[in-house]
Every structure is written in C-alpha cells, then in structure tokens.
Amino acid sequence: xxxxxxxxxxxxxxxxxxxxxxxxxxxxxxxxxxxxxxxxxxxxxxxxxxxxxxxxxxxxxxxxxxxxxxxxxxxxxxxxxxxxxxxxxxxxxxxxxxxxxxxxxxxxxxxxxxxxxxxxxxxxxxxxxxxxxxxxxxxxxxxxxxxxxxxxxxxxxxxxxxxxxxxxxxxxxxxxxxxxxxxxxxxxxx
Amino acid sequence: xxxxxxxxxxxxxxxxxxxxxxxxxxxxxxxxxxxxxxxxxxxxxxxxxxxxxxxxxxxxxxxxxxxxxxxxxxxxxxxxxxxxxxxxxxxxxxxxxxxxxxxxxxxxxxxxxxxxxxxxxxxxxxxxxxxxxxxxxxxxxxxxxxxxxxxxxxxxxxxxxxxxxxxxxxxxxxxxxxxxxxxxxxxxxx
DNA sequence: TAGTGAAATTGACTGCGGTCAATTTAAATT
DNA sequence: AATTTAAATTGACCGCAGTCAATTTCACTA
Numbered sequence: 001x002x003x004x005x006x007x008x009x010x011x012x013x014x015x016x017x018x019x020x021x022x023x024x025x026x027x028x029x030x031x032x033x034x035x036x037x038x039x040x041x042x043x044x045x046x047x048x049x050x051x052x053x054x055x056x057x058x059x060x061x062x063x064x065x066x067x068x069x070x071x072x073x074x075x076x077x078x079x080x081x082x083x084x085x086x087x088x089x090x091x092x093x094x095x096x097x098x099x100x101x102x103x104x105x106x107x108x109x110x111x112x113x114x115x116x117x118x119x120x121x122x123x124x125x126x127x128x129x130x131x132x133x134x135x136x137x138x139x140x141x142x143x144x145x146x147x148x149x150x151x152x153x154x155x156x157x158x159x160x161x162x163x164x165x166x167x168x169x170x171x172x173x174x175x176x177x178x179x180x181x182x183x184x185x186x187x188x189x190x
Numbered sequence: 191x192x193x194x195x196x197x198x199x200x201x202x203x204x205x206x207x208x209x210x211x212x213x214x215x216x217x218x219x220x221x222x223x224x225x226x227x228x229x230x231x232x233x234x235x236x237x238x239x240x241x242x243x244x245x246x247x248x249x250x251x252x253x254x255x256x257x258x259x260x261x262x263x264x265x266x267x268x269x270x271x272x273x274x275x276x277x278x279x280x281x282x283x284x285x286x287x288x289x290x291x292x293x294x295x296x297x298x299x300x301x302x303x304x305x306x307x308x309x310x311x312x313x314x315x316x317x318x319x320x321x322x323x324x325x326x327x328x329x330x331x332x333x334x335x336x337x338x339x340x341x342x343x344x345x346x347x348x349x350x351x352x353x354x355x356x357x358x359x360x361x362x363x364x365x366x367x368x369x370x371x372x373x374x375x376x377x378x379x380x
Numbered sequence: 381t382a383g384t385g386a387a388a389t390t391g392a393c394t395g396c397g398g399t400c401a402a403t404t405t406a407a408a409t410t
Numbered sequence: 411a412a413t414t415t416a417a418a419t420t421g422a423c424c425g426c427a428g429t430c431a432a433t434t435t436c437a438c439t440a
Contacts, residue, residue, distance in 0.1 A: 100438040113357045146376040161347035168302045186336040234390040
C-alpha cells in the first residue's frame with residue numbers, strides 16, 4: 001500500500017504542502033483554496049488531486065501535524081495530580097483545536113469519526129491523546145472504579161462538548177475552561 | 191424580526207419544503223440538491239435563497255423537525271429508574287441522529303454549536319432534550335452530587351462520542367448502545 | 381381602477397471542489 | 411542510444427452552492 005517512490009512525486013507533494021501552509025499562515029485555514037495552492041506551487045489543478053483524494057485530506061495532514069506538535073508539549077508534562085492541573089496541561093492542545101471554527105469542524109469530522117477507511121493524521125492524534133490521558137489517569141489520584149481508557153475517552157467527549165458550546169453564540173458563558181472544570185471534576189473524582 | 195406576511199411567500203416556502211422532503215424520502219438526505227428542489231417546486235433557483243440563507247438552513251429545518259418528532263416519543267415515557275432504562279428511552283432519538291453520516295455531521299454542526307447567530311431547529315431540539323433529561327435526572331435514582339443539568343449535558347457529550355466512534359470504520363466495536371451504557375453507568379451512578 | 385412603492389421572483393453568472401482523457405516525463409529494458 | 415512501459419502531470423470540463431441586477435407581482439392608496 002505504500003510505494004510513492006519517485007523523486008518528482010515527493011518534490012511535488014512537498015511543494016503542495018508548503019504552498020498550502022504558506023497560504024494558511026497568511027490568510028487562515030478557511031481561506032485556503034485548492035486553486036491558490038496549485039498556482040503557488042506552479043502545478044496544474046489535477047496534480048493536486050493526484051496527490052490528495054480531496055482538499056480535506058491535505059487539511060487533515062496539516063492540521064493533524066499542528067495538533068501533534070501541541071501534543072508533544074502535553075506529553076512532556078509530568079502526570080497531573082489534580083483536575084485543575086490536568087486541564088492546565090492540556091489547555092494548549094484545546095486552545096489550538098478550538099481557536100478557529102473551520103478547523104474545529106474539520107477536526108470533529110476527522111476525529112475517530114473518520115469518514116474514510118483509514119485513520120488520518122487527526123484521528124491518530126486523538127488516539128495518541130487517549131494514550132497519554134490513560135497513563136495519567138491510571139497513575140494519578142483519580143477514580144479507580146472505571147477503566148482509565150474509558151475515563152480518557154470521557155475527557156474527549158467533554159471537551160468537545162465544551163468547544164461546541166464555546167462556538168455557540170448564545171452559550172458563550174461560562175468560558176470553556178470553567179465549564180470543562182465542572183465536567184471533569186464530576187467525571188474524574190467519584 | 192418576524193413579518194413574513196404574504197400568502198405567496200408562505201405558499202412558496204411550503205412548496206420548497208415539501209419538494210425537499212419528497213426528494214429526501216426518495217433519495218436520502220445526502221442526495222438532496224437545491225437545483226432539484228427548485229425544479230420540483232417549479233420556482234427559480236434564486237427563490238430558494240430568498241427563503242433560506244443556505245442549503246443547510248433548510249436541512250436544519252427538516253432534520254430538526256424529524257428530531258423533534260422523535261423527542262415527542264421520548265418525552266412521553268415515564269422517568270427511567272435505571273441507566274439501562276434511560277438509554278432504552280432515548281434510543282429512538284439516538285438511532286435517528288446516527289442513522290446516516292450526512293445527517294449526523296449536519297446535526298453536530300448545528301447542535302448548540304450554531305455557526306449562525308440564532309438558534310436553529312436542531313439546536314432548539316438539543317435544548318429541549320436537555321430539559322427532558324434534567325427532569326428525569328433530578329427525580330430518578332441518579333447521583334445527586336452534581337447539578338442535573340450538568341449530568342444531562344454530559345449525556346449528550348457521551349452519546350455524541352459514541353456516535354462518532356460508531357461512524358469510525360475501525361472503532362465499530364463495541365456497538366453504540368453497549369458503549370454508551372458503560373459511559374453512562376460511570377457518569378450517572380456515583 | 382389606475383397608480384405606486386415594496387416585496388417576491390427570476391435566471392444568467394460566479395466561485396470553487398473535483399474529474400478524466402490526453403500528454404509528458406522518467407525509469408527500465410534491449 | 412533507442413524503445414517500451416508505467417507513472418506523473420495537464421487543463422478543459424462538470425456539478426452544485428450561492429449571488430445579484432433586472433423584472434414581475436402584490437397590497438395599498440388616491
């Protein structure tokens with residue numbers, strides 16, 4: 001399933017990704033147009049779709065990479081000893097996920113809920129996060145009557161819920177972090 | 191803010207909705223095209239967008255109405271006395287929400303996480319569900335150390351999570367209802 | 381009932397994601 | 411070096427959501 005071996009191919013792919021990243025950093029995720037990307041990369045439109053099944057796939061790649069970078073920060077921290085500390089630890093990641101409506105929708109659409117057959121970068125990042133959280137929960141002072149992996153999945157469920165409310169014009173209050181604290185104290189301390 | 195008073199307007203709007211529903215029941219939600227709807231309704235394309243800000247708004251209306259119908263069933267039930275019973279009660283609703291990938295994505299996008307200024311039908315349905323669940327939780331044999339509304343919001347968070355996994359090709363097991371049972375027993379019985 | 385201003389309707393047009401048959405390029409074989 | 415073959419690239423083209431200036435229809439008034 002994996003043999004994209006040809007210098008040219010790799011070069012083109014790299015050019016496409018670099019062009020997309022440049023455009024995104026200049027104009028934001030939502031403003032990224034395939035036509036702009038190929039123009040910037042100096043290739044034809046069809047080439048884009050020879051490299052990526054669709055626009056979302058490239059987005060998955062780029063956003064997933066950024067999420068992974070944020071997770072590196074998270075993974076580097078010592079296991080939290082309180083819920084507040086746990087939230088503090090994952091906030092950089094959460095802030096990235098929720099910093100922009102377009103990326104939030106994209107991430108939700110690709111988080112484990114993969115529409116496609118294979119796990120994409122975003123879905124893998126979510127899996128990685130579950131692993132990190134599971135370890136934390138297994139060793140820290142949190143409830144032990146529930147499988148730590150289940151607890152970890154619950155954390156994801158709750159912060160997705162919080163972000164959804166955060167993007168809702170009416171439910172902006174209380175702010176995300178406060179709301180998440182309420183949920184997680186009820187979830188992790190039984 | 192509300193004065194759509196003109197017979198013609200209401201008639202056209204009704205025709206558009208009826209046409210859309212007919213197409214949806216024949217070909218499914220994902221296959222609904224604005225151009226087909228207006229052709230079926232016998233109006234011009236521009237008319238559609240004079241009545242609805244975009245395609246999603248009509249979908250919101252139709253899907254929201256269906257969800258509300260399902261919620262009527264739920265609201266009619268007696269308050270559940272166990273987690274299993276609670277899940278049993280809301281299953282019809284959950285089955286509708288998750289019966290189709292397209293509607294699931296639509297619902298998530300509009301559930302409280304309204305991209306627009308006002309609450310749409312789907313968001314209102316979610317609010318209504320919170321109210322029903324809150325009453326159940328306040329009166330039934332469930333944990334009392336957490337605000338029942340928070341518990342209700344948690345249920346939503348968990349079943350969304352379950353549905354996301356349900357749509358994921360890899361995480362299909364265990365089936366939705368089993369997984370939800372695990373989550374809710376841990377969440378509602380402290 | 382003729383006139384008038386506002387609201388509803390129209391359809392050609394734009395933007396953008398995605399397709400595909402034809403063409404070019406690069407690597408393998410003689 | 412010439413030939414073959416598979417892969418990469420091309421760009422004209424399509425489908426479909428959404429726009430808007432021009433036109434028609436309606437309700438209200440003189």
